[in-house]
Amino acid sequence: MGQPQAAYRATLGRSFRLLGAFRREQADPESFYGLMARDTVAQLAAYTGLDGATVIDVGAGSGFFTRELTRAGARCAGVDVDAGEITAYGPPRGDCVVGSALRLPFGTGTADVCFSSNVLEHVPDPWQMADEMVRVTRPGGVVYLSFTNWLSPWGGHETSPWHYLGGHRAARRYERRHGRPPKNRYGTSLHPVSIGDTLAWARRRADVRVLDALPRYHPSWAKGVVRIPGLREVVTWNLVLVLRKTAP
Template identity: 55%
Template sequence: MTSSDAPRFARRATLRRSLRLLGSFRFEQSDPARFYGGLATDTAEMIGDFYADIAGAGLAGTTILDVGGGPGYFADEFAKTGARYIPVEPDPSEMHAAGLSVPGAVRGSGMALPFRDDAVDICFSSNVAEHVPQPWAMADEMVRVTRPGGLIVLSYTVWHGPFGGHETGPWHYLGGEYAARRYRRKHGKEPKNRYGTSLFAVRASEGLRWAATTSADVHTVFPRYHPRWAWWLVRVPAVRELAVSNLVVVATKSA
């Protein structure tokens, strides 16, 4: 990535930010509002930075589609920017899990988004691709519904990274099914993120392959939770699968 690709976010990607985000992961299950609230703030700042660099404008007045928006933790952060925020989520129980009400929320699959072509200015997905069986079909759908020149940001958890197994980690390194069974034996219930049903093994190499073949114009690919000086890890095969933890692809739709 060159300095002209995303200078605003590159300046924001400090070690302090990385430590803050990584530290919040311990609250994902015990205090999801705390975890997702911090992640929402970071996501809005990240998307605002990239849109400012690419479009030369702020988010006010834009239409933003959040693929896999869940219970709506991100809604307030994007409302502060003046954007119109639309979450789409396939699971009705997940939509209401936090007791939040998001006007305009849509129930639908990321793999077949219920929106026309060129419908939104920005389409993003944060930590969702690893939860769908066809993540690259979802990525293609994100491109389809974005207007020409609009921004696409896809961020997902890499399977062989430290957070790949979600609450079943680090046992996912011995296999997703083994990790799920071990969780059930220890806790007496199925994990929320069940391997093969709601959690899938998505690798960094797959995101890079999609970035190389998509019709969209890819601006950068980087590890989300790393400081700027560690972004080179994405370029190293095998190492990136273990060390990247979360891969981000930033693109614009070709005119």
């Protein structure tokens, strides 16, 4: 397995580029998710070598991250519960299997890296998913877990910012305005996950060490906000948690 790359620098310009691409997500999803995948893989490569690494992409969806991980030299296997999502943009990009994030179809300790982007808030038991990610990672391997926290301005996804008044209320408002229910339905495919609870989960585990916890889309100088309870839940938008699995 290759060595980690040079330190990744998250600049203010990079934040604006991601924001600009996000605004075009609906009109040009391939451009947005392609940019996100390239940026995220560069970030991940600062923590662990990817060339020759075995990587599991949990909640791989249409395979944008799987493709970039493969381009970085990784042997990548994606898993997603939705077969339709896997083929939404054509044939699967790399190896991909249908399976649940709550019971990953991989053996214990089989991955050098277990990766997930924006999936944790979509499963009914986020801690079971997180536990599964640790399980399939070998000792010394890396877990990269990113998710949108509920109290962020985008916590309700397409129902935002009305989720601050309650998830069910926000969903009803969305349906009245658009004539259809939101894709991400509160209590079914969208669940509230907090940064505080996620950090507490990591601290409870004796077999992982936190390498980093940072706001995904912010400049590097904003990293300290994750250490401020309360404030972090609102201004972080999306948390990246990077763990090293330790020896049993």
